[in-house]
Amino acid sequence: MRAAIVEEFGRVSIVDVPKPTPANGEALVRITSAGVCHSDFHIAMGDWFDETTQEIADFLPFPLGHEGIGIVEELGNGSGAHLQKGDRVILGLGGTGAHWCGTCEYCLAGKPMHCPEHQNLFGIFSEYVSVWENALVKIPDDLSDSEVPLACGGLTAYSAIKKLADFKLSVGKTVAIIGAAGGLGHYAVQIAKFFGYKVIGVDIGPEKLEFVKKIGADHAIDANEAEKFVGEKLGGVHASMVFAAKISAYELGLKLLRLGGLFIGVGIPSLSEGSMSIIPLDLLMRDLHVIGSLTGTVEDMRELVQLAVEGKVKTHIGRTANLSEINQVFEELKQGKFLGRAIIDNFMK
Helix, strand or coil, X not given: CEEEEEEECCXXXXXXXXXXXXXXXXXXXXXXXXXXXXXXXXXXXXXXXXXXXXXXXXXXXEECCCEEEEEEEEECXXXXXXXXXXXXXXXXXXXXXXXXXXXXXXHHCCCHHHCCCCECCXXXXXXXXXXXXXXXXXXXXXXXXXXXXXXXXXXXXXXXXXXXHHCCCCCCCEEEEECCCCCCHHHXXXXXXXXXXXXXXXXXXXXXXXXXXXXXXXXXXXXXXHHHHHHHHHCCEEEEEECCCCHHHHHHHHHCEEEEEEEEEXXXXXXXXXXXXXXXXXXXXXXXXXXXXXXXXXHHHHHHXXXXXXCXXXXXXXXXXXXXXXXXXXXXXXXXXXXXXXXXXXXXX
């Protein structure tokens, strides 16, 4: 079968690999649609690779892709508790969900991505993939294949927005979403509005700002004008959420907060971006809360699928491609040539 593999950083190769056989507790899934996540691009380019802690030889070759929708074609021994052959499924935890123990303190707290036995799941840019049954969520036929980026992009945004309630951010409070026209940010705008927050969508350029306004943001502000607008019109936002993979976006998010505000970092910049700067005195005197948000749970995925089925959340597809076009898609993603998400819907070309 055909699959996208990173054999050397900077370019993806399309190669023939053996069709997998489902192991105990796994399901063999024929992939019908795969989402292209910014994380796939960073991995392919080696942006998160630290030569001081890991040898390249230990990492490569690496199978790409972690957002998938497909059909269960075969069940391994011990499988079948939740799925049957012919079921249509979406990956329940994106790239973080190949396996978790279910009994450790992290799993019991609803954070399986921190489980000591946690395994990442990649290799979705292929015709078939074998996946642990518990990491799959059955989906109805009326959820389109084009909603495949819900598997990670949507889930990550959904989980981050849910954290606002953990800090008692009530309905009607102001939330700045930085990178609002992007693959994750465009989900966050819709979900935050559904939860009743007042959304200030921040991005760059008139086309992106028009898109942000179209998907429901109360205000769509250029990043270069955001600090002035928020300061003069709102006196700061109650929460800022950074979905853009830029350190400058992180620093902007901190500047937009009012006293006692909540900062949630989501987008993952490349290591070459360096680190963000926080002045401890400013952090303390403004009484800020600063947290990160990685991804969600299988139950979050089920909730998000239901919202999508009801039309409350919709994926904007800016690029549809064949598997052989993945390098071109990555270049377009790097240059910001399309809004929303890219998907692969043909694995034979």
